[in-house]
Amino acid sequence: MTATSAPEAQARPKRRPGDIVFGGLSTASAFSILLILAGVAIFLISEAVPVFGADPAEITGGEGFLSYVWPLVFGTLVASLVAMAVATPVAVGIALFVSHYAPTRVGTAVGFVIDLLAAVPSVVFGMWGFQVFAPKLVPLFIWLQEHLGFLPFFESASRTGRTLFTASLVLAVMILPIITAVSREVFLQTPTLHEEAALALGATKWEMIRTAVLPFGKPGVIGGTMLGLGRALGETMAVAIILSPGVFTWNLIDSGNTTVPAEIALNFPEAAGLRLSELIAAGLVLFGITLAVNLGARAIVNRRAEFSGAN
Amino acid sequence: MSKRIDVKNLDIFYGAFHAVKSVSMTIEPRSVTAFIGPSGCGKSTVLRTLNRMHEVIPGAYVTGEVLMDEKNLYAKDTDPVDVRRQVGMVFQRPNPFPTMSIRENVLAGVRLNSSKLSKSASDELVEQSLQGANLWSEVKDRLDRPGSGLSGGQQQRLCIARAIAVQPEVILMDEPCSALDPISTLAIEDLINELKSEYTVVIVTHNMQQAARVSDRTGFFNLEATGMPGELVEMDETAKIFSNPSKPATEDYISGRFG
Amino acid sequence: MSVDTAPKPRQRKLADIEGVEIDKVRASSNRQAYVVLAAAAAVAALLWLIGLNPALALVLGYAGYLVAVYTVYRAVAGKRVAADQVARGLVLGAFVVAVVPLLSLLYTVVVRGGATALDPAFLNQTMNGITGLQDQATQRDGAPLIGGAYHAIIGTLIITGIAAAISVPIGVFTAIFLVEYQPKGRVSQMIRFLVDVMTGIPSIVAGLFAFALWAVLFGIGTKNGFAGAVALSVLMISTVVRNSEEMLRIVPNELREAALALGVPKWRTIAKVVLPTAASGLASGVTLAIARVIGETAPLLVAVGYARGLNVDPSQGPMNTLAVYAYYMFTKPLSPGFREPSLDRAWAAALLLVLIVVVLNLTARLIAKAFAPKTGR
Numbered sequence: 045m046t047a048t049s050a051p052e053a054q055a056r057p058k059r060r061p062g063d064i065v066f067g068g069l070s071t072a073s074a075f076s077i078l079l080i081l082a083g084v085a086i087f088l089i090s091e092a093v094p095v096f097g098a099d100p101a102e103i104t105g106g107e108g109f110l111s112y113v114w115p116l117v118f119g120t121l122v123a124s125l126v127a128m129a130v131a132t133p134v135a136v137g138i139a140l141f142v143s144h145y146a147p148t149r150v151g152t153a154v155g156f157v158i159d160l161l162a163a164v165p166s167v168v169f170g171m172w173g174f175q176v177f178a179p180k181l182v183p184l185f186i187w188l189q190e191h192l193g194f195l196p197f198f199e200s201a202s203r204t205g206r207t208l209f210t211a212s213l214v215l216a217v218m219i220l221p222i223i224t225a226v227s228r229e230v231f232l233q234t235p236t237l238h239e240e241a242a243l244a245l246g247a248t249k250w251e252m253i254r255t256a257v258l259p260f261g262k263p264g265v266i267g268g269t270m271l272g273l274g275r276a277l278g279e280t281m282a283v284a285i286i287l288s289p290g291v292f293t294w295n296l297i298d299s300g301n302t303t304v305p306a307e308i309a310l311n312f313p314e315a316a317g318l319r320l321s322e323l324i325a326a327g328l329v330l331f332g333i334t335l336a337v338n339l340g341a342r343a344i345v346n347r348r349a350e351f352s353g354a355n
Numbered sequence: 356m357s358k359r360i361d362v363k364n365l366d367i368f369y370g371a372f373h374a375v376k377s378v379s380m381t382i383e384p385r386s387v388t389a390f391i392g393p394s395g396c397g398k399s400t401v402l403r404t405l406n407r408m409h410e411v412i413p414g415a416y417v418t419g420e421v422l423m424d425e426k427n428l429y430a431k432d433t434d435p436v437d438v439r440r441q442v443g444m445v446f447q448r449p450n451p452f453p454t455m456s457i458r459e460n461v462l463a464g465v466r467l468n469s470s471k472l473s474k475s476a477s478d479e480l481v482e483q484s485l486q487g488a489n490l491w492s493e494v495k496d497r498l499d500r501p502g503s504g505l506s507g508g509q510q511q512r513l514c515i516a517r518a519i520a521v522q523p524e525v526i527l528m529d530e531p532c533s534a535l536d537p538i539s540t541l542a543i544e545d546l547i548n549e550l551k552s553e554y555t556v557v558i559v560t561h562n563m564q565q566a567a568r569v570s571d572r573t574g575f576f577n578l579e580a581t582g583m584p585g586e587l588v589e590m591d592e593t594a595k596i597f598s599n600p601s602k603p604a605t606e607d608y609i610s611g612r613f614g
Numbered sequence: 615m616s617v618d619t620a621p622k623p624r625q626r627k628l629a630d631i632e633g634v635e636i637d638k639v640r641a642s643s644n645r646q647a648y649v650v651l652a653a654a655a656a657v658a659a660l661l662w663l664i665g666l667n668p669a670l671a672l673v674l675g676y677a678g679y680l681v682a683v684y685t686v687y688r689a690v691a692g693k694r695v696a697a698d699q700v701a702r703g704l705v706l707g708a709f710v711v712a713v714v715p716l717l718s719l720l721y722t723v724v725v726r727g728g729a730t731a732l733d734p735a736f737l738n739q740t741m742n743g744i745t746g747l748q749d750q751a752t753q754r755d756g757a758p759l760i761g762g763a764y765h766a767i768i769g770t771l772i773i774t775g776i777a778a779a780i781s782v783p784i785g786v787f788t789a790i791f792l793v794e795y796q797p798k799g800r801v802s803q804m805i806r807f808l809v810d811v812m813t814g815i816p817s818i819v820a821g822l823f824a825f826a827l828w829a830v831l832f833g834i835g836t837k838n839g840f841a842g843a844v845a846l847s848v849l850m851i852s853t854v855v856r857n858s859e860e861m862l863r864i865v866p867n868e869l870r871e872a873a874l875a876l877g878v879p880k881w882r883t884i885a886k887v888v889l890p891t892a893a894s895g896l897a898s899g900v901t902l903a904i905a906r907v908i909g910e911t912a913p914l915l916v917a918v919g920y921a922r923g924l925n926v927d928p929s930q931g932p933m934n935t936l937a938v939y940a941y942y943m944f945t946k947p948l949s950p951g952f953r954e955p956s957l958d959r960a961w962a963a964a965l966l967l968v969l970i971v972v973v974l975n976l977t978a979r980l981i982a983k984a985f986a987p988k989t990g991r
Contacts, residue, residue, distance in 0.1 A: 066881035070795050073787035074805045077855075080848060081808055084815065087826035137708025145705055147413065154709065156979075161716050163971045165909020167937045168964045171944050172719045175726075183667055217715045224712075237450035241514070244408055245464035245521060246440030248639070248694055250701035255463060259454035278816020280912035281937075285945060305818045305912065312916050316835070327822040331815065338814030434641040434691070465634065470693065473633025480634070483625045522628050553625070 084331075092325035098318055113304075113326050115292035120303040120330070122296070123208055123283065124276035127215035132269050135220050139227035139265075144253060155228065162221030170285030173214035178205030178286060181213070185297040196294040206288035209296040211303075214282050219272035226268025230261040263344055270341030277334050280305035304330040357384040357555040358424040358441075358524040360405065365419035366584075367400055369412060374400050376584035377419075380574060382525075387547060387556045389566035389593065392576035393613065397585025398559045401576070402527050405557065406442035407435040423524065440468055443518035445528045449510030451502030451517070458498040460513055461485060464521040480520055488516035489546050508539020515546065519554070526550060528558040532565065544569050563609065567597050575605045642691035647683055647699055654679035676707060720968070727965030730958040736762035741934075742923035746949025753952040761948075761955075763963050765924040766939035772928055773839050773918065773935055774908050777846035782900055784847075785854025792855075793862040794884055812852035820848040821913030828917070839928025842918035842935070846907045853906055857899025861892045898982035905974035909967050911937040936963045936970075 100108030138158065142151040185201035192198045238256040247255055284306040288299035302310075308323045315323055360382040367375040375397035382388045390398035403409040404417055407428060421428045428438050443464075451460045461481045465472060481498065485491040490512040494505070502513050511531060518526055528547070532540040547569045550556055560566050566573050574590035589602045600606050607613055628634055658675025662668050680703050687696035730736050735758065744761030751757040788805065796802040824845035828836045865888050873883040889896070919932030920942055940963035947956035 060879050060881070062881045063879055066884065067795060069783075070787045070791035073784045074791040074796075074801075076784055077788060077805055077808045077812065077851065080851070081811060083827065084819070084823045084848065087823055087830060088819070091822075091826040091829060134708045134711050137705045138712050141705045141709045145702065157716065158712065160972060160975060161712070163905050163909075163975055164719065165911065165937055165964075165967050165971065167909065167911040167941050167944075168719065168723060168968060171940065171960060171964055172715075172722055174944075176718060176722050177715070180669065183670075217712075220712055235450070237446060237448060238452060240408065240411065240444075240446060241450045241452065241517075242463070242467075243411060244406065244439055244444035244446075245467055245517065246436050246438075246639075247467050248436050248698040250698040251467050251694065253701070255452065255467065259452070262454075274814050278814075278818065280816070280818045281941060284912075285941070305816060308818050308822070309912050309915055313919070320834070324822050324826060327816075327819050331819045334814050334816050334819075335811060338810065342810050432641045434639050434695075436639045436694075437641070440639075465628075467694075468636050469634050470637050471633065471635040476631045476633030479626070479631055480628075487625055519625075522625070 088324055088328045088331065092321055092328050094318060094321040095325045098321075102318055104319065104322060109322065109325060112322065113329055116302060116304045116307050116326060117329060117333070118292065119208060119301040120277055120305070120333070122301070123212045123215060123303055124273055126209065126212035126296075127219055127276045128269055128273045130213060130216040131220045131223055131272060132265075134216075135223035135268070135272075136227055136265060138220070138224045139231050140253060140257070142224075142228050143231035144249070144257065155225075158221045158224050161217070162225070166218065166279060166281040167285070169214055169218055170282040173210060173282060173286040174206065177214060178207075178210045181205045181207075181210055185209075188297055197296045199295045200298045202288070202298040204288065204299075206286055206299060207297050208287060208301045211283045211286045212296075214286060215276045215279055218279060218282060219276050222275055223265070223268045223272040226271065227261060227265045230264030231257055234260045267341045267344040270337055270344065274334050274338040274341060277337060278305060278330065280309045284309040357553060359384045360525065360555065360557075361420075361422040361425075362401075362405075363420040363422065365401070365404060365417055365421060367397070367404055367409065367417050368415065370414035373584040376586045378587045380587060380590050382555060382557060383572065384555045385551055385553070386571040387551045387558060387569050389570035389573045390557070390559045390576060391561075391563055391566050391573060391608075392585070392588075393578075393608065394561075395581065395585070396576040396578045398574075398576040399529050400585070401587075402529055402557060402559050405525065405527055406439045406444055408439070408444060410435060440464070440521055441523050442525045442527060443521065443523035445511070445514050445518055445526065445531045447530045448534045449507055449514050451505075451510050451513050453501065453503045455502060456499045457494050457502045457505070457513060460502040461516050461520050463517055468521055484516040484520040485513075487519050487550075488512045489542065489549075490516055506539070508535050508542055511535060511539070511543060512546065515543075515550075519550070523554070525555040525557065528556065530559050530561060533561060540565070563597075567593060573597070575600070575602075575608060577604050577608065637692055637694055639694055640691040642687060642695050646686050646690060647702075650679060650682045650686055654682065679703060723961060723965045723968050726958070727961035727963070730759065730962035731965045733759060733762070733962075735760055736959065736962055737767070738762060738764050740765040740923045744922075744948065746947075746952065749947070749949045749955040750952045752955045759955055759958065761959070763934075763936060763939050763959065763966070765921065766934040766936045766963065767966070768924060768926060769839070769918075769921070769933040770908065770935040770937075772926065773842045773846065773914065773933065774904060776840065776843035776928060777850055777907060778900070778904055780843060780847040781850040781854050781903065785851045785900075785903070786858050786896060788851075788855045789858035789862055790884060792859050794880075794888065809852045809855050812848065813856070815848060817845075817849055817910050818912040818916065820845045821916030823848060824913065824917040837917060837919040837932050838930060839918060839925075839933045842914045842933070843928065845913035845917045846910060849910065849913070850903050850907045853903040854900060857902060858892075858896055861895030861899060862888060864895065865891045894981050894984070898978040901974050901978035901981065905971050905978070908974070909937050909971055911941050914938050915941065936967050939963045940967065 095109050105112045142154050182205045188198040189201035234257045242252040242255040283303050289302035290300035293300040304326050362380045365378040392398050409415045461484050570593045573593040573596040575588045577588045578585040654675045658671045661671035683699045684696045687699045739762035741761045752759050824841040828841045873887045914935050921932040921934045925933045940960045943956045943960035947953040
């Protein structure tokens with residue numbers, strides 16, 4: 045942390061009522077964060093508990109909570125990882141475009157547009173994915189089935205385009221701004237000294253980027269990617285609208301599979317009793333996964349400071 | 356491995372701003388040429404036009420010619436990338452690549468410029484470049500450690516090793532000692548003295564004693580007022596510039612009356 | 615420091631060292647790339663005209679461009695410049711790939727929702743009493759669309775407003791705590807860590823939390839506007855804290871010291887000096903935080919439910935919000951046989967949401983720009 049601290053060394057003024065109130069409010073607010081998080085964990089657990097005591101036969105699927113939840117988790121992970129794999133190279137490309145290729149003004153404008161992309165509500169992405177994007181993918185799916193149908197992922201093709209793969213691609217568009225923003229930030233921070241060092245050795249622009257910019261920005265890009273992954277894991281509405289859900293299958297280009305958040309959103313309004321607990325328990329599992337991913341991401345992003353060669 | 360540079364009527368612009376006015380000079384091969392002058396007079400700018408590094412700033416351009424052994428660096432059929440391979444540069448602050456080891460730092464330029472590099476060749480290059488930069492004995496046991504772990508002076512010599520590894524014709528140094536302590540400065544100055552046996556060296560310095568110590572010829576740059584373009588006032592044998600300059604402005608600057 | 619003094623072996627020339635081959639770069643300009651680009655565009659257009667899928671034609675054209683530009687520059691200027699040009703093509707391609715979906719999305723939203731969103735009936739009516747029969751009449755007989763999103767607009771404002779009223783004080787005071795009271799130390803580290811954790815809470819989990827909390831407090835299945843506001847607050851607080859912390863940090867220390875040196879109590883220094891200096895930044899950060907949650911669907915679906923009519927009492931029963939409204943209209947049309955009117959309503963609601971979000975983002979930017987403190991940087 046930078047040293048912009050309030051000057052502690054100043055002679056402490058007398059404890060006036062104003063100071064007590066103001067200080068108290070600040071401290072209380074800070075600790076309320078702790079309370080809220082504890083509340084999230086406690087209340088979710090308390091509402092999920094009936095699931096773990098229940099007779100496995102009463103759980104959806106009839107074989108207990110674990111066998112109910114793992115296909116959901118699997119679907120979530122596949123959709124998010126595909127989204128991450130698609131989004132990351134594109135995001136790095138855009139970030140480089142903004143930071144090193146486009147003129148400053150164009151770069152700023154593009155940055156703003158990308159930020160807007162981040163602000164579009166997910167339900168709108170879902171509607172767009174369902175109505176515009178999914179039908180456009182059908183020919184691709186048919187082609188994949190015809191030519192790569194021997195792979196389990198492409199066994200049969202959906203005619204509506206409402207598949208896990210479509211959902212993944214829309215997720216990719218949605219997490220693009222996050223990865224782009226973090227990458228752009230670190231790329232812009234590359235010390236001019238190192239860029240000039242590379243150029244002065246006779247590097248082309250791309251060689252300069254490979255020598256100076258990418259190694260410097262790598263931890264940031266990884267961190268941004270994981271933040272994007274965290275967002276994709278928790279993303280609900282786009283998947284809920286686009287995907288035509290079903291039981292677990294390896295096939296990615298037909299209906300089937302679902303994700304934890306979509307399962308909750310689709311079933312919660314009509315759920316009651318044990319089913320409610322089941323969905324909340326699934327939410328708890330999701331929380332655990334995103335928590336792990338986000339903490340990993342933070343750790344990597346924060347470590348960037350030590351990596352940097354800015355002397 | 357050293358060439359003569361002729362600068363003819365060089366004008367340097369940043370967009371609409373006329374940074375340096377009509378510079379003409381000759382830089383002799385196998386010698387050290389120093390540029391001195393007050394801040395903002397354009398000496399670093401002129402230096403950076405000698406390897407087309409000023410083009411990195413958007414909107415920068417030049418008119419006039421820079422000839423290296425009669426070949427214009429600004430000719431249409433010359434690529435800045437190729438110019439920079441032939442004209443190496445050392446910067447104000449040591450800038451080894453932080454993610455690379457000492458060895459990889461030395462080889463960075465060679466790796467960029469060559470499609471093939473065998474293990475034995477790279478070993479030889481690392482050793483001879485570090486020898487050439489007077490750094491070999493200090494780092495030969497830790498070639499795989501990060502370059503950023505060295506002291507400032509060692510880092511700067513590592514940067515010189517990196518520059519000479521590609522065997523340029525000319526080495527430009529932009530105030531190479533301004534971030535270093537006196538002992539490291541001395542080491543770099545000794546090194547500059549040795550480098551001139553093989554290279555054409557051009558050095559920008561704020562420090563007049565340094566110019567007097569290391570250079571054979573000195574160019575004095577000045578500007579009439581802020582906002583006006585900088586210009587080359589005079590250029591001559593270093594001894595003459597410091598003892599008997601022909602322009603009063605040079606004498607004022609040398610004797611510490613301004614700057 | 616020891617400096618080599620021993621006489622050095624003379625350097626061998628690069629050309630004499632075996633195993634090194636220098637690739638010379640020959641001069642080139644971007645002109646050939648533009649020519650190739652034009653040619654690739656022409657080929658793509660041609661493929662499209664002879665009946666190829668336009669997307670496929672574009673992909674083929676782009677791939678063709680990359681191959682051609684590599685070949686051309688390899689011949690003209692060498693391998694390294696060719697790689698440089700391909701990298702440039704890829705970077706520009708990435709940019710286009712990102713812009714295409716955004717444009718398509720904006721286009722769809724505007725075209726599909728534009729007419730309905732401007733319809734006064736849509737803005738002034740609720741869905742009370744509207745059934746599939748009316749939609750049937752609209753789509754089949756051309757009757758005017760009735761039934762709108764008035765209740766959802768009001769609901770969005772109420773719920774987001776309450777969420778902001780909860781999150782902004784907590785968020786800003788937490789930031790004050792982190793910057794002014796405990797700039798270092800374990801407690802702050804822990805709070806920052808928790809804020810990080812909070813940032814990562816999936817929105818649906820926030821909804822589940824509000825639902826579960828309300829179930830414990832008011833009985834299972836209690837859904838109302840306050841629950842939704844709590845869910846949104848969980849998502850919003852972390853954003854407010856992070857943005858505010860950044861803004862307070864920018865306030866130069868000299869200002870604080872000057873005030874404290876005059877004997878101004880700390881809380882008055884914060885209230886009269888620090889906060890006003892950071893005000894525009896704080897406002898901009900809060901606006902962005904609101905923009906982030908105003909389009910949330912999942913948590914409200916879970917915690918607030920769905921109301922067909924106007925409900926302005928956040929403590930009593932389900933309400934509607936634009937995002938949830940769009941979701942329901944889109945996925946559960948009133949009349950499955952005559953979907954168009956419902957879809958029109960959904961797209962209109964989507965357009966309103968996008969407009970709100972864009973306006974909020976622009977506002978945040980303008981505030982930040984117009985009132986930015988002249989110090990700093």
